[in-house]
Amino acid sequence: MIKHFFVAAFRNIKRNITTTIVSLFGLSISFTSFILILLWVQNELSFDNYHDKANNIYLTEVKYTGFEGLNPLTIYPVGNILQNNPYVDLVTRLNTARKVEVINGNAFKDYNIAIVDSNWFKIFNYKVLEGSVKNWDTDPYSLVLTASEAKKLFGNNHSLGRFVMMDSVPFQVKAVVQDNPSNSSFQFKALIASTSQKNKRNQNPYENDWNNSNFRTFVRLFPNTNVTKFQNAISCTIQNGFNKIDADVVLQPLNELHFDIDSFDPAFKRGSHLAVWIFGILSIVLLIMGSINYVNFTVAKINVRTKEVSIRKIIGSSKNQIFWQFLIESFLMCVFALILSLLLISISLPIFDTITEINFQFSQHYFLFGLLSLITLLLVTFLNGVLPALTITYFKPLDFLQGHTLLKWKNVFFRKCLVVFQFVVSIVFIIGTIVIFKQMKLAQNTTTQYNRSQVVTFSLPYSVVRKMNYNSKQIIDFCQYFKNQLLKDNSIDKVALLNTAPEGSMNSSGVQGYYWQGKDTSLKFPITRLYVSSEAKDIFNFQIVAGRWFQDGDRDKGNFVLNETAVKQMAIVNPIGSLFAKSQGDTGHIIGVIKDYAFKSLHDKIGAMAICNSDDDGRTDFYVKIFPGKVSQAMDRINSIFKKSIPGEPLDYLFMNQSFQMLYKNDIKISNLMLLFSCAVILIAFMGLFGMIVFIAEQRVKEIGIRKVFGASALRIISLLSYAFLSLIIVSMFIAFPIAWWLSSKWLDFFAYKIDLNWEIFAFVGLILIFVSSIIMSFQVYRSATANPVNSLRSE
Numbered sequence: 001m002i003k004h005f006f007v008a009a010f011r012n013i014k015r016n017i018t019t020t021i022v023s024l025f026g027l028s029i030s031f032t033s034f035i036l037i038l039l040w041v042q043n044e045l046s047f048d049n050y051h052d053k054a055n056n057i058y059l060t061e062v063k064y065t066g067f068e069g070l071n072p073l074t075i076y077p078v079g080n081i082l083q084n085n086p087y088v089d090l091v092t093r094l095n096t097a098r099k100v101e102v103i104n105g106n107a108f109k110d111y112n113i114a115i116v117d118s119n120w121f122k123i124f125n126y127k128v129l130e131g132s133v134k135n136w137d138t139d140p141y142s143l144v145l146t147a148s149e150a151k152k153l154f155g156n157n158h159s160l161g162r163f164v165m166m167d168s169v170p171f172q173v174k175a176v177v178q179d180n181p182s183n184s185s186f187q188f189k190a191l192i193a194s195t196s197q198k199n200k201r202n203q204n205p206y207e208n209d210w211n212n213s214n215f216r217t218f219v220r221l222f223p224n225t226n227v228t229k230f231q232n233a234i235s236c237t238i239q240n241g242f243n244k245i246d247a248d249v250v251l252q253p254l255n256e257l258h259f260d261i262d263s264f265d266p267a268f269k270r271g272s273h274l275a276v277w278i279f280g281i282l283s284i285v286l287l288i289m290g291s292i293n294y295v296n297f298t299v300a301k302i303n304v305r306t307k308e309v310s311i312r313k314i315i316g317s318s319k320n321q322i323f324w325q326f327l328i329e330s331f332l333m334c335v336f337a338l339i340l341s342l343l344l345i346s347i348s349l350p351i352f353d354t355i356t357e358i359n360f361q362f363s364q365h366y367f368l369f370g371l372l373s374l375i376t377l378l379l380v381t382f383l384n385g386v387l388p389a390l391t392i393t394y395f396k397p398l399d400f401l402q403g404h405t406l407l408k409w410k411n412v413f414f415r416k417c418l419v420v421f422q423f424v425v426s427i428v429f430i431i432g433t434i435v436i437f438k439q440m441k442l443a444q445n446t447t448t449q450y451n452r453s454q455v456v457t458f459s460l461p462y463s464v465v466r467k468m469n470y471n472s473k474q475i476i477d478f479c480q481y482f483k484n485q486l487l488k489d490n491s492i493d494k495v496a497l498l499n500t501a502p503e504g505s506m507n508s509s510g511v512q513g514y515y516w517q518g519k520d521t522s523l524k525f526p527i528t529r530l531y532v533s534s535e536a537k538d539i540f541n542f543q544i545v546a547g548r549w550f551q552d553g554d555r556d557k558g559n560f561v562l563n564e565t566a567v568k569q570m571a572i573v574n575p576i577g578s579l580f581a582k583s584q585g586d587t588g589h590i591i592g593v594i595k596d597y598a599f600k601s602l603h604d605k606i607g608a609m610a611i612c613n614s615d616d617d618g619r620t621d622f623y624v625k626i627f628p629g630k631v632s633q634a635m636d637r638i639n640s641i642f643k644k645s646i647p648g649e650p651l652d653y654l655f656m657n658q659s660f661q662m663l664y665k666n667d668i669k670i671s672n673l674m675l676l677f678s679c680a681v682i683l684i685a686f687m688g689l690f691g692m693i694v695f696i697a698e699q700r701v702k703e704i705g706i707r708k709v710f711g712a713s714a715l716r717i718i719s720l721l722s723y724a725f726l727s728l729i730i731v732s733m734f735i736a737f738p739i740a741w742w743l744s745s746k747w748l749d750f751f752a753y754k755i756d757l758n759w760e761i762f763a764f765v766g767l768i769l770i771f772v773s774s775i776i777m778s779f780q781v782y783r784s785a786t787a788n789p790v791n792s793l794r795s796e
Helices: 002-015 017-045 077-083 147-154 227-241 254-259 273-300 302-314 319-356 366-393 397-402 411-446 462-467 472-487 536-540 564-570 631-645 656-663 665-699 701-709 714-748 759-785 789-793
Strands: 057-064 088-103 106-116 128-131 142-146 163-166 169-177 190-193 216-221 247-253 455-459 492-498 508-510 526-531 544-547 560-563 590-594 608-612 621-626 653-655
Touching (some): 057 077, 077 088, 077 227, 142 147, 147 169, 273 366, 273 411, 411 665, 455 631, 455 656, 472 621, 492 536, 564 590, 564 608, 621 631, 665 714, 665 759, 701 714
Parallel strands (some): 142 169, 560 590
Antiparallel strands (some): 088 106, 088 163, 088 216, 163 169, 492 621, 508 526, 560 608
């Protein structure tokens, strides 16, 4: 009996080849999307939960009064205070660095270097492949590499005990550890001992430094510690050390660090709970849409198969046998679709890995792949098979003559509802994708109005600063000499010196440290500090709205240019010429005001910014503007001058468009994922539309023949067949537009600065959808309308 079920099911699948192919590809695309999305969702939700005692590990963050959000960077003494608390098991600090590793004269850039102490490996789990991390930092110039980094630097040779030059200092490899899994916030490729940061007197320069917040401080508490009471107690202690400055300690649980939206730190991989929810729902929607195509075709064919089922009942088939016949037919289709989807997954997995920056492999996730495949198969078999099986099993001849299904809905109405649902989902995701990409375009155009691809930045190596014994005058003179050498080349337009990038993660301090006439001492908000040379205006296109920019030379040394937000928040009525200084007694003045620009991220409101023309403030970052079409020549010149001026040190440079990509890395990843799976949604919907058009045209072939015999023109028949489908698309638009507007508005609420949801977006999507649908319909409808009626009526 089972064999007969499978044979009959296979014959029915083969008999309707067009609808079978459409259903098969629709199901395989939905299977593929469902499995890939759930792999990503599972990875996101399992971040950092593999560490021992992960529930007791916290990142110490600080909430300053007047500052929005939390600061993940703390001062060094915070760790000492925590370690002396009886509820604390272990404390470790993390600092990050961007360095160039040199092996046998070959330079390798590494943006993922961590500076940690010995407790790091006691709190966090690492699998040691070579060497040992026990007491590894007794030698201050110790280095731990991940397996991938060791292979990059040394190939397949043993790396233990070998040396890597960083900042002209040899670091010895003490251990090689396995790369952290993709669901880890810590993706550092190399870890160096924090003892290497001691000064010439073998002292830690940060031990009693209560001013510089440079460290991420992790703490592991003993089990059953009351976290709220602990936070309050530590806050009181730290407030006393901060000279009564109002600041509170907030402990961020490790297993929630990945989704922390209150603080921004590029050192950690960050995700979005909203994105997980959206893609989780999308995976289910895609599965349903693939099933809809199959159910739609099956329900549409029920009237055709009533004769088959009637004969089966007459010769003695029970309801259970007929039910299982249709369920096995659905199961067989799902098996074929799953086989095809596994092939699609193997093809698309490298692309998916590139977008998500996660290395999913069958060999590493075979259990998860198998489990998801089994769940998908059973779930879709149920979705696809139960309704058609119940409908055909419990039919009554009179009901079918009236066109009712099991639920007493008209077959035509039921199929229309399914088609409308598919197009509603498609429209929502098309609009969502457009909104995301327009918002990313806004971010690109709003942050700074300059061509990022023609601005390259690099820093004076720390080894040079150390060789000059941190002498400010020597450093300034050297930077000026280097700048003058660069400007001699005709490929280089401008060169500016800054203390940090003009966008991204920038230094800030409280307004309490600034002085101006009529200052309200109750004001509490942060001011971002930017120290620049006069050429910065032409490179970054700062827009002056009042006053002027810095002049060349020392005339404006100590003077300030503020942005519009700073003037408003400080309530300075006539800013130009007003006293403004970093320290009481200084003689600086405000000489200009620039137009606001988003110097952090569009997720954050534009804050106050103070730009100063000073050369004694660590202005060792070079920003070089290159003439169009001369990037290659300019880079050759920069490399040549760098090698002559700083022999033995590799040039570590970065174009500003790369910096932008890093700033919006997570948003760009989400937008690319949305684009990828929106294409899947649209493809499934249009495949369903095409299949239904083919089926309806075949079903109405005799009707069309009769109409032509009675004189109906081809145009009349085309309009008759097209009207039904175009009306469904228009109905879908009226349902989908409000949903898309509401969801897009909710997503845009996460940005302080966002695009307007105007009617043009919705009109564009509607016109494109109608146009594409018309093309899909036109071929089959025209073919049916121009067919010879003799062929369709020959048997009548």
